[in-house]
Amino acid sequence: MNDLLPALPLSSGPPASGFLSSDLLSSDFLSSDFLSETVRALPSIAGGLLVTLEATLLGAALALVVAFALGLAALSRRMLVRGASRAVVEFLRGTSLYVQLFWLFFALPMLGFRLEPLACGVLAFGLNYGAYGAEVVRGSIAAVPAAQTEAAIALGMGPGLRLRRVVLPQAYALMIPPFKNLLIQLLKATPLLSLVTVADLTFRIDQLRSATGGTAAAYLLLLLLYFGVAVLLSAGMNALERSAKARLGQEGGGA
Amino acid sequence: MPTEPTAPAAPDAPGPVPDKVRFDGVTKRFGDHTVLDGLDLAVAPGERVTLIGPSGSGKTTILRLLMTLERVTGGVIHVDGEPFSHMPSGPSGRGGRGGRGGPGGPGGKLVPADERHLARRRRHIGMVFQQFNLFPHMSVLANLTEAPVHVLGLGKEEAAERARELLALADKADAHPTRLSGGQQQRVAIARALAMRPDVLLLDEVTSALDPELVAEVLDVLRDVAATTDLTMLCVTHEMGFARDISDRVLMFDGGRVLESGPPGALLDDPGHERTRSFLRSLH
Amino acid sequence: MWDMEAARAALPVVLSGFGVTLLATVLGFAVAVVAGLAVALVQRSAPRWIALPVRGLAAFVRSTPVMVQLFAVWILVPGLNALTIGVLVLGLHYATYLSEVYRAGIDAVPKGQWEACAALSLPRRRVWRAVILPQAVRNVLPSLGNYAVSLFKETPFLSVITVNEMVHEANSFGSTHFAYLESFTLAAVVFLLASWPTSLLVRRLEARLAH
Numbered sequence: 102m103n104d105l106l107p108a109l110p111l112s113s114g115p116p117a118s119g120f121l122s123s124d125l126l127s128s129d130f131l132s133s134d135f136l137s138e139t140v141r142a143l144p145s146i147a148g149g150l151l152v153t154l155e156a157t158l159l160g161a162a163l164a165l166v167v168a169f170a171l172g173l174a175a176l177s178r179r180m181l182v183r184g185a186s187r188a189v190v191e192f193l194r195g196t197s198l199y200v201q202l203f204w205l206f207f208a209l210p211m212l213g214f215r216l217e218p219l220a221c222g223v224l225a226f227g228l229n230y231g232a233y234g235a236e237v238v239r240g241s242i243a244a245v246p247a248a249q250t251e252a253a254i255a256l257g258m259g260p261g262l263r264l265r266r267v268v269l270p271q272a273y274a275l276m277i278p279p280f281k282n283l284l285i286q287l288l289k290a291t292p293l294l295s296l297v298t299v300a301d302l303t304f305r306i307d308q309l310r311s312a313t314g315g316t317a318a319a320y321l322l323l324l325l326l327y328f329g330v331a332v333l334l335s336a337g338m339n340a341l342e343r344s345a346k347a348r349l350g351q352e353g354g355g356a
Numbered sequence: 357m358p359t360e361p362t363a364p365a366a367p368d369a370p371g372p373v374p375d376k377v378r379f380d381g382v383t384k385r386f387g388d389h390t391v392l393d394g395l396d397l398a399v400a401p402g403e404r405v406t407l408i409g410p411s412g413s414g415k416t417t418i419l420r421l422l423m424t425l426e427r428v429t430g431g432v433i434h435v436d437g438e439p440f441s442h443m444p445s446g447p448s449g450r451g452g453r454g455g456r457g458g459p460g461g462p463g464g465k466l467v468p469a470d471e472r473h474l475a476r477r478r479r480h481i482g483m484v485f486q487q488f489n490l491f492p493h494m495s496v497l498a499n500l501t502e503a504p505v506h507v508l509g510l511g512k513e514e515a516a517e518r519a520r521e522l523l524a525l526a527d528k529a530d531a532h533p534t535r536l537s538g539g540q541q542q543r544v545a546i547a548r549a550l551a552m553r554p555d556v557l558l559l560d561e562v563t564s565a566l567d568p569e570l571v572a573e574v575l576d577v578l579r580d581v582a583a584t585t586d587l588t589m590l591c592v593t594h595e596m597g598f599a600r601d602i603s604d605r606v607l608m609f610d611g612g613r614v615l616e617s618g619p620p621g622a623l624l625d626d627p628g629h630e631r632t633r634s635f636l637r638s639l640h
Numbered sequence: 641m642w643d644m645e646a647a648r649a650a651l652p653v654v655l656s657g658f659g660v661t662l663l664a665t666v667l668g669f670a671v672a673v674v675a676g677l678a679v680a681l682v683q684r685s686a687p688r689w690i691a692l693p694v695r696g697l698a699a700f701v702r703s704t705p706v707m708v709q710l711f712a713v714w715i716l717v718p719g720l721n722a723l724t725i726g727v728l729v730l731g732l733h734y735a736t737y738l739s740e741v742y743r744a745g746i747d748a749v750p751k752g753q754w755e756a757c758a759a760l761s762l763p764r765r766r767v768w769r770a771v772i773l774p775q776a777v778r779n780v781l782p783s784l785g786n787y788a789v790s791l792f793k794e795t796p797f798l799s800v801i802t803v804n805e806m807v808h809e810a811n812s813f814g815s816t817h818f819a820y821l822e823s824f825t826l827a828a829v830v831f832l833l834a835s836w837p838t839s840l841l842v843r844r845l846e847a848r849l850a851h
Contacts, residue, residue: 191832191836191839192832194835194839195793195831195832195835195836195839196828196829196831196832197793197794197796197807197828197831197835198793199793199794199796199797199807200796200807200810200824200827200828200831201828203807203810203811203820203824204820204824204825204828207811207814207820207821207824208814208820208821208824208825211641211820211821212641212821248485248487248489249489249491251423251425251485251489252485252489252490252491253503254423254424254425254478255423255425255478255481255482255483255485255549255558256482256502256503256507256548256549256552257475257478257479257503257507257508257552258502258503258506258507259475259507260471262506262507266502266506267491270493271491271492271493274493285703288705289703289704289705289706290705291705292705292707292708293707296800303705303707303708307711316715316716317712317716320708320711320712320715320716321712323708323712324700324704324708324709324712327703327704327705327708328700328703328704331703331704332703335703348493349492349493349532349534350492350532350533350534350535351492351534
């Protein structure tokens with residue numbers, strides 16, 4: 102497994118030069134050599150796929166927590182809480198995911214904190230997409246008709262009960278489509294992990310590419326694998342959305 | 357002349373039994389727009405009062421203030437002789453001294469009520485809305501049992517039993533509210549409010565969103581409620597036949613003030629103001 | 641710990657990269673705006689045998705990582721310089737987002753507007769120019785602004801194909817001077833200072849157009 106390290110693009114020199122310097126022009130597309138190498142590399146590719154899925158799901162889970170914390174804070178009646186939420190969201194969204202990940206991986210150790218590369222990725226994905234998700238949470242809750250809250254007040258329900266039993270279950274259905282988009286965006290950001298030594302799908306396939314010279318075929322395979330994962334994640338989110346809408350009695354297509 | 361009829365409870369004479377609801381000089385403004393302008397109004401326990409008048413005259417605002425969905429700009433609302441929109445200043449606000457009678461008169465200083473005070477006091481008030489406002493993510497039965505279980509602390513079975521007493525659910529118990537007709541939805545909403553056993557029921561144009569042929573079934577339910585309970589009812593409606601049937605008193609509103617009031621027969625058949633007459637004519 | 645000297649030395653390097661970042665943003669977004677409109681119009685008006693493959697390809701590009709796309713094109717298309725490839729790939733990637741924005745913006749023009757045009761017998765070109773597009777532009781402008789800010793924050797991906805934009809410069813400064821803390825913090829601050837006012841502006845535009 103030590104042979105992973107030489108492919109690390111950013112640990113020394115300009116980014117990606119080590120990554121891509123070899124065999125720029127060799128593209129013996131779908132050579133039998135490539136096929137047999139691919140078959141031999143299947144366990145390695147599967148391992149990379151698992152790392153990519155792990156990073157995606159852990160990042161999404163953290164993002165969900167961050168999104169709810171910041172989104173609910175943005176709806177607080179206290180101006181200070183709202184302002185703090187706003188500032189954190191603007192900071193996390195404004196500083197670019199790419200820079201955040203590199204900062205956690207390269208700069209944070211200089212302050213004496215060293216995180217596992219995968220943990221850097223999960224943290225960066227969770228914070229960055231959590232900040233985008235905060236707006237989804239805030240907007241979805243605000244989009245639940247005020248009349249629903251009024252009906253709950255008229256039934257003597259307190260603020261916590263109203264949020265938990267009346268507002269959130271309805272806001273939930275509105276959150277799923279934008280969350281689906283964010284999830285796909287997060288998946289598409291995970292190749293960044295390969296730049297910080299994590300052996301994700303992109304990293305593994307790039308190894309295969311270096312080993313075989315099957316440049317075009319390797320990238321086509323890589324894109325198809327990401328596309329497949331994206332399609333599966335979308336399908337899962339669509340199923341969630343259907344069940345949430347059915348619970349609101351909207352399956353007939355009416356609003 | 358019916359302009360100054362004998363009201364069951366005059367605003368300035370509380371009598372031995374405190375008014376169920378009393379508005380003392382209540383003003384409500386939205387920005388520059390004054391919706392209620394120094395309103396005095398007293399409602400006796402068990403009294404049925406219907407509020408009529410052109411839209412924008414402040415009728416619905418009265419109900420919303422009583423339900424604590426809006427806050428007064430000026431004046432005080434009392435319920436059961438105790439301040440409702442306000443509470444005594446100082447640490448007593450959280451002490452929860454409930455049972456003492458007597459309005460928060462000249463002695464104690466009143467400050468606008470905090471959320472806790474409002475939450476405690478509004479328990480005994482229920483409301484039915486123009487647009488039903490049923491919870492779309494819950495079955496019909498869950499709509500009826502949600503608050504009794506989670507607010508009153510009833511057992512699930514007990515709450516379901518109460519729901520069945522209030523409404524013949526038959527096969528609709530597990531249905532989605534959106535699958536019901538408008539009239540059925542509003543009947544569920546009425547039962548939902550009654551399941552909390554309120555003393556005061558607020559009805560805010562409960563038939564205005566219904567197709568004409570569905571109005572009767574809802575009004576019949578409410579006639580039944582009026583006949584079989586001693587609930588205090590405040591009702592905003594354009595259904596004059598219904599107002600006649602259930603009301604002890606009708607108040608005609610215009611521009612944030614009570615233009616005239618009286619028993620339904622007198623006011624609806626022989627209004628004292630030209631404004632009332634033209635309003636009533638406009639309904640036909 | 642934070643080294644002020646290193647930060648002072650890093651600042652001009654980072655800022656010189658920022659020029660490339662801005663250039664890539666402007667050019668990339670220009671590609672996205674034009675190509676996105678083309679994709680939207682093809683999907684709307686072209687015969688099915690063209691519209692369907694275009695729709696499928698757009699979905700594929702939209703659902704796969706731009707970083708892998710950059711690698712792939714960089715290696716498969718020799719002879720173009722890295723910035724050109726970066727601008728084209730990032731621009732086309734965003735074009736697939738913008739085509740959806742345009743589609744939604746056109747769909748959001750009420751059906752009654754088309755019917756009113758039919759009732760007035762307006763010629764087709766006039767319908768688009770005078771009635772539909774002015775309303776659609778109102779619908780899409782805030783989204784375009786948001787995507788422009790988003791593209792700006794994704795330009796660091798171009799560093800993987802050796803484009804010397806800001807993060808590339810911050811990274812090489814960090815590695816040669818062992819001053820990652822200073823160089824990446826500065827890069828983050830520059831991103832924040834540039835993107836925050838822009839998104840505030842977009843939000844104001846959004847609020848104004850909502851009326």
